[in-house]
Amino acid sequence: MLLLCAGLLVATQAVPWVSDQILALWHEFGPSWCGGPHLGPPGPDASAVCVQLYRRPSLPGAVVRALLLAAVLAGCVPAVRWCVRPVRDLAPLIANVGPQNLGHRLRPGPGRDALALLGRAIDEMMDRITVGYEAQRRFAADASHELRTPLAVQRTLIEVGLARSLSEDQLALISTQLLETNERNERLIEGLLVLSESDRGLLARTPLRLDLITAAVLDAHRARAADAGLTITATLRPRVALGEQVLLERLVTNLVQNAVKYNRPDGTIDVRVGDEPALVVTNTGEDIPPESVPALFEPFRRRSGARIDHSGGAGLGLSIARSITRAHDGTIAAASTGRDGLRVEVRLPATDAPD
DSSP: OHHHHHHHHHHHHHHHHHHHHHHHHHHHHSOOSSSSSSOOOOOTTOOHHHHHHHHOTTHHHHHHHHHHHHHHHHHHHHHHHHHTHHHHHHHHHHHTOOGGGTTOOOOOOSOOSHHHHHHHHHHHHHHHHHHHHHHHHHHHHHHHHHHHHHHHHHHHHHHHHHHSOOOHHHHHHHHHHHHHHHHHHHHHHHHHHHHHHHHHOOSOOEEEEHHHHHHHHHHHHHHHHHHTTOEEEEEEOOOEEEEOHHHHHHHHHHHHHHHHHSOOTTOEEEEEEOSSSSEEEEEOOSOOOGGGTGGGGSTTOOOOSOOSOOSOOOSOHHHHHHHHHHHTTOEEEEEOOSSSOEEEEEEOOOOOOOO
8 A cells, every 4th residue: 555655656746747748749749739830829710729728828738637647546446446455355254253153263463564453453352242242141041040040939839829728837938938039039130230230331420429338338237247246347538439329339238248248257347448449348258269259250150158148149249349340440359368258359540529
């Protein structure tokens, strides 16, 4: 393409000289313009063309130059098509990519030219699309499995109730089990909705006091923690976060509930709010191998160890926390030494305090 541009530049610079040579050859060997060997003053019977040529002697040169430029541009069309042919050849390859062959790659090689860079960028884009598609497919499969199990339990309980007459105690037991299963479905569906909304991003951003939000969440969970024999300690410094109140409350709630649920009797929960990181939640719970920590943020991943809170869960707590943090342009990370619980850090962009 650069050579084509250079050739076009040289050709346009040579147009005046070529046009002068063409006119000179025309005057010498071609027919006369108006019936004479040279242009002279037009007579009374001269045509309008001869009059204009006499008054504007540069007109033939301008016409010849215009024709030459048109010829140069016309010659550039096939040259440009030849230059962009590799790009056109990519179109059918990209058009054939779909869910059935997301593994297809262009593999342009290690070159540094524009087409190689474009090919590698497309391959990297396909890698990201493949990861997202596989994550959605796995999420849909997991969600279907999670919903199928409680629905099957509900169906079984209803069939048992309809198959025979039940005593009051048996009826109360089945009703309690149905209610618990229904509550689990509600938690799962609510978690899926929150996860979907946080993945979609924020509709509005407002400066909010993260320390006040955290304090309200802790106050709502102190009684539950006390019943489980846990001690909550908090260090809450003023911290402003730009985001949505409901989602930030859900973020803190999920982390605190996770710290309560996966803890040990007489354990502790330490919550800190500050500049950087914005939020830290540490609990004294079961031993977690460091290599198993990243999987905790995947949907429907539950720790299989003992827990002091048996209220159940959908396995979406940390997944929702991660999605909410990303929606607020932040990062969330967990760390474990392999013993004595988990430490979760949330980092959010700094912002000015609200007026």
